[in-house]
């Protein structure tokens with residue numbers, strides 16, 4: 001078994017770790033899992049938290065460690081805060097999975113005043129006629145929006 005194959009295997013396992021706040025996507029989809037490598041026989045996984053002070057981060061660390069420990073004897077999870085995570089790190093796959101789950105993926109940040117951006121379209125019907133209902137949805141990373149075409153509310157992952 002080569003190191004390259006083992007690293008691929010580790011990435012495949014990481015792709016099974018859901019984000020506690022956005023269970024529709026994995027830590028790989030979100031770009032939280034940054035790097036996997038072997039350091040002197042030890043598997044080292046580097047992760048970057050999404051929202052600073054995110055209480056789910058401990059949980060993610062534990063989930064990553066527990067899952068990888070099933071296959072690898074020696075696992076270290078390193079949390080790196082710099083450069084800070086941004087929603088730009090969410091993969092195309094991740095954006096599609098969010099939309100499939102009825103959650104609007106983060107829009108493009110246009111202006112400093114609009115740091116959280118806005119949804120490009122309603123994830124239910126695709127209409128761009130959307131309005132914000134509340135700045136904070138079920139968690140700090142999501143906002144509650146509503147489509148004025150189909151009237152359905154939906155969660156929006158704030159650009160960050």
Ligand SMILES: [Zn+2]
Pocket residue numbers: 122123124125126127147148149150151152
């Ligand atoms: Zn709609």
